[in-house]
Amino acid sequence: MSDIILSGRNLSKSYKQRTGKLGLGSAHVKALDDVSVDLRQGSTLAIVGESGSGKSTLARCLLQLQPLDGGEVLFQGRDLAKLSRSALRAERRYLQMVFQDPFASLNPRMRVGEIVGEGLLIHQLGNQHEQRAKVVKMLKRVGLTEADMQKYPHEFSGGQRQRIGIARALVLEPRVVVCDEPVSALDVSIQAQILLLLKELQQEMALSYLFISHDLRVVRHIADEVAVMHQGKLIEQGDVASIYDAPTEEYTRNLLQSIPGRRALAA
Numbered sequence: 001m002s003d004i005i006l007s008g009r010n011l012s013k014s015y016k017q018r019t020g021k022l023g024l025g026s027a028h029v030k031a032l033d034d035v036s037v038d039l040r041q042g043s044t045l046a047i048v049g050e051s052g053s054g055k056s057t058l059a060r061c062l063l064q065l066q067p068l069d070g071g072e073v074l075f076q077g078r079d080l081a082k083l084s085r086s087a088l089r090a091e092r093r094y095l096q097m098v099f100q101d102p103f104a105s106l107n108p109r110m111r112v113g114e115i116v117g118e119g120l121l122i123h124q125l126g127n128q129h130e131q132r133a134k135v136v137k138m139l140k141r142v143g144l145t146e147a148d149m150q151k152y153p154h155e156f157s158g159g160q161r162q163r164i165g166i167a168r169a170l171v172l173e174p175r176v177v178v179c180d181e182p183v184s185a186l187d188v189s190i191q192a193q194i195l196l197l198l199k200e201l202q203q204e205m206a207l208s209y210l211f212i213s214h215d216l217r218v219v220r221h222i223a224d225e226v227a228v229m230h231q232g233k234l235i236e237q238g239d240v241a242s243i244y245d246a247p248t249e250e251y252t253r254n255l256l257q258s259i260p261g262r263r264a265l266a267a
């Protein structure tokens with residue numbers, strides 16, 4: 001048995017973009033250009049690269065939130081595109097996402113209890129009583145309280161909102177969690193707390209993470225393996241120590257050198 005839980009093979013995706021002053025022309029942007037990635041069970045694969053390199057497109061395509069132009073995604077060995085709609089819907093429970101912006105990704109008109117419990121309702125997991133118990137347990141686990149269920153997202157700080165976003169994803173007991181820049185919108189002091197929480201939950205719940213970040217400082221503390229994206233291509237991949245200590249690509253060296261406070265690497 002392979003220990004690869006999620007695998008993207010030869011993924012490609014282009015967007016049509018308007019060009020020219022009047023927007024009359026158009027050009028194709030290759031957001032994913034023959035990208036292959038393997039996520040190992042229980043580990044964290046970081047996808048790094050500057051803004052626009054295709055990271056979020058990769059995340060959305062892996063989770064079938066967006067159609068691919070080519071390639072396939074295997075979850076536990078099964079091709080997700082070949083599943084029926086209802087079978088894919090059932091699998092979604094196991095493939096969850098934590099978003100960058102906890103302000104934009106939480107419905108401001110829903111109470112926290114509804115936000116965190118919505119997935120349980122959709123997937124019909126347990127009766128009302130059990131669902132409530134799961135929500136309470138999850139909220140407490142991420143550092144919130146039972147009373148917080150009645151509140152609205154605007155009543156929380158950025159860090160607390162990201163805890164709500166994490167609770168919403170993890171209450172479903174997923175196997176794979178794609179975290180798309182989960183701490184990028186937060187203060188540095190809060191970032192460390194959220195990263196620690198994600199790491200603890202990974203251990204407790206045997207989660208596999210695809211962790212997307214443009215910030216290599218963040219990635220070093222959480223990743224087992226790192227894949228570097230540049231203009232829609234995966235240009236370098238390896239375990240975290242080898243990427244940091246002996247990057248082979250010029251682009252990766254430049255990314256590392258742009259980390260504030262880091263000694264310039266000897267080329």
Ligand SMILES: Nc1ncnc2c1ncn2[C@@H]1O[C@H](COP(=O)(O)OP(=O)(O)O)[C@@H](O)[C@H]1O
Nearest residue numbers: 015016029031050051052053054055056057058
């Ligand atoms: N919905 C879209 N329509 C058109 N172009 C898009 C769309 N989403 C992303 N792109 C383009 O695809 C490229 C990759 O974007 P994205 O995956 O968001 O990168 P990243 O997450 O690394 O910043 C960029 O050139 C971006 O402008």
Ligand SMILES: [Mg+2]
Nearest residue numbers: 055056057180
């Ligand atoms: Mg992005």
